Amino acid sequence: MKKIDILKKLRSSKLRPTKQRVEIAKFLFEREKTFHFTVESLNKLLIKKSTSKIALATIYNTVHAFKTAGHLSEVEVRGNKTYFDTNVSNHHHFYDSENSELIDIDANEIVIQKIPKAPNGKKIKNVEVFINLKN
Amino acid sequence: MKKIDILKKLRSSKLRPTKQRVEIAKFLFEREKTFHFTVESLNKLLIKKSTSKIALATIYNTVHAFKTAGHLSEVEVRGNKTYFDTNVSNHHHFYDSENSELIDIDANEIVIQKIPKAPNGKKIKNVEVFINLKN
DNA sequence: ATCTAGTTTATAATTATTCTAAAGTGAAAA
DNA sequence: TTTTCACTTTAGAATAATTATAAACTAGAT
Ligand SMILES: [Mn+2]
Ligand SMILES: [Mn+2]
Ligand SMILES: [Zn+2]
Ligand SMILES: [Zn+2]
Numbered sequence: 001m002k003k004i005d006i007l008k009k010l011r012s013s014k015l016r017p018t019k020q021r022v023e024i025a026k027f028l029f030e031r032e033k034t035f036h037f038t039v040e041s042l043n044k045l046l047i048k049k050s051t052s053k054i055a056l057a058t059i060y061n062t063v064h065a066f067k068t069a070g071h072l073s074e075v076e077v078r079g080n081k082t083y084f085d086t087n088v089s090n091h092h093h094f095y096d097s098e099n100s101e102l103i104d105i106d107a108n109e110i111v112i113q114k115i116p117k118a119p120n121g122k123k124i125k126n127v128e129v130f131i132n133l134k135n
Numbered sequence: 136m137k138k139i140d141i142l143k144k145l146r147s148s149k150l151r152p153t154k155q156r157v158e159i160a161k162f163l164f165e166r167e168k169t170f171h172f173t174v175e176s177l178n179k180l181l182i183k184k185s186t187s188k189i190a191l192a193t194i195y196n197t198v199h200a201f202k203t204a205g206h207l208s209e210v211e212v213r214g215n216k217t218y219f220d221t222n223v224s225n226h227h228h229f230y231d232s233e234n235s236e237l238i239d240i241d242a243n244e245i246v247i248q249k250i251p252k253a254p255n256g257k258k259i260k261n262v263e264v265f266i267n268l269k270n
Numbered sequence: 271a272t273c274t275a276g277t278t279t280a281t282a283a284t285t286a287t288t289c290t291a292a293a294g295t296g297a298a299a300a
Numbered sequence: 301t302t303t304t305c306a307c308t309t310t311a312g313a314a315t316a317a318t319t320a321t322a323a324a325c326t327a328g329a330t
Contacts, residue, residue, distance in 0.1 A: 018295080018308065040286080055310045060287070076211045076265075080318080081286070096257060105251055114246035118268055119238060122231060125269040130211075133253055134260040151327065153277065175317080190279045195318070215287080216317070 006030070013069035015062065020054045024062045028072070034087040036075065036102040039063060042084075075102060077130075092129040105131065140164070148204035150197065155189045159197045163207070169222040171210065171237040174198060177219075210237060212265075227264040240266070 006025045010017045027046060028035060037045075043059055063084060066072040075083040077095055083102065092105040110129050118124050141160045145152045162181060163170060172180075178194055198219060201207040210218045212230055218237065227240040245264050253259050 016296085016307065020309070038286095053310095057288080057311085058309060061308090074213070076213050078209070078211050080215075080217075082215075094251075094254065094257075103254060109249070109251040110247065111249035112245065112264075113248040114244070115266070116229075116240055116244040118266070119229060119231075122229075122268040122270060125267040128265045128267065129247075130263040130265070131250070131253070132260040132263065133257040135257060151276065153327075155278070173317095188279095192280085192319080193278060196277090 009066070009069075009071050013065040013071060015065050019052065020058050021062050023050050023052070023054065024059060025066075028066070028086055031086070034085065034104045036083055036085050038081045038083055040081065077102060090126060092131070094131045094133055096133045098133075098135060105129070144201070144204075144206050148200045148206060150200050154187065155193050156197050158185050158187070158189065159194060160201075163201070163221055166221070169220065169239045171218055171220050173216045173218055175216065212237060225261060227266070229266045229268055231268045233268075233270060240264070 006022060006029060007017050009025055009029060010021055015021050024042075024046065027042075027049060039056070039059055042063070043054075043056055046054055046059070063072060067074060067084065070088055071086075073085045073088045075085045075093060077083050077093075077100070078097065079100065085102070087104055090107045092107065092110055094103040094105060095101075096103065112127065112129075115124075115127070141157060141164060142152050144160055144164060145156055150156050159177075159181065162177075162184060174191070174194055177198070178189075178191055181189055181194070198207060202209060202219065205223055206221075208220045208223045210220045210228060212218050212228075212235070213232065214235065220237070222239055225242045227242065227245055229238040229240060230236075231238065247262065247264075250259075250262070
């Protein structure tokens with residue numbers, strides 16, 4: 001991901017490209033593979049990686065702005081913390097509870113043959129599949 | 136569900152059948168349909184229903200003991216609170232985010248045709264499908 | 271009836287998250 | 301350029317869910 005794209009992501013999230021925000025955005029989006037993280041884990045990684053300290057509140061704010069703008073998705077996994085995902089396409093997950101790890105499953109890797117119709121007056125927004133793993 | 140079954144559930148959860156625990160257990164298990172709840176919602180309902188006051192800590196303890204014993208399951212839904220489910224069979228859910236409501240989907244209502252194989256050294260424990268609803 | 275391990279409860283502690291308000295900063299206007 | 305000011309960052313406070321603590325209470329065995 002090029003610098004210009006980082007700036008585009010920030011602008012489309014209604015965020016001015018400040019030093020802290022650019023650092024967070026580069027850390028999140030300048031990578032090949034999907035990145036699943038909690039705010040806590042992201043904070044720890046940024047402390048190691050980055051030279052300047054970034055306040056936790058700034059990380060919360062920035063991550064939420066990216067989520068609202070559609071640049072991050074939220075994944076619901078067991079536990080008390082909120083997980084985010086740099087993969088915002090429609091996809092599914094393996095969940096390895098041994099080490100609290102999410103692994104992406106591409107949408108076309110799962111085919112559902114039969115599905116119930118939505119209840120009275122409701123429509124189906126999307127279907128999420130979780131495959132829980134064991135050793 | 137008969138009283139004897141309530142006592143059996145308590146005993147199998149390694150819980151002595153105290154007044155409070157019997158009240159919680161009867162409220163949870165003496166019903167026809169699945170009951171999805173948070174500790175907070177359960178507490179409110181018990182305050183209305185029950186004569187004696189039950190401490191929140193007792194509700195947490197009892198619900199967790201039931202979960203550990205397999206009499207309740209935990210359902211992961213968006214949000215910060217933990218949901219429990221009196222349906223402990225393998226099943227799926229509609230999730231209506233408008234009113235934070237879970238609706239059961241029987242396991243045989245969903246047929247998955249294609250599924251990826253578990254990663255390196257892991258096995259599939261179970262598959263959970265969430266169908267998110269909109270209006 | 272007495273005893274004792276298990277239980278309840280109020281309250282404190284912890285954890286994740288959000289709020290607040292004061293100090294800082296950058297880009298546009300003068 | 302200097303000024304200006306809306307936007308930011310940040311430390312710390314506030315809130316919310318959950319868990320821990322420890323003293324008072326009880327079920328069930330003796
Ligand atoms: Mn969660
Ligand atoms: Mn949840
Ligand atoms: Zn993902
Ligand atoms: Zn259910």
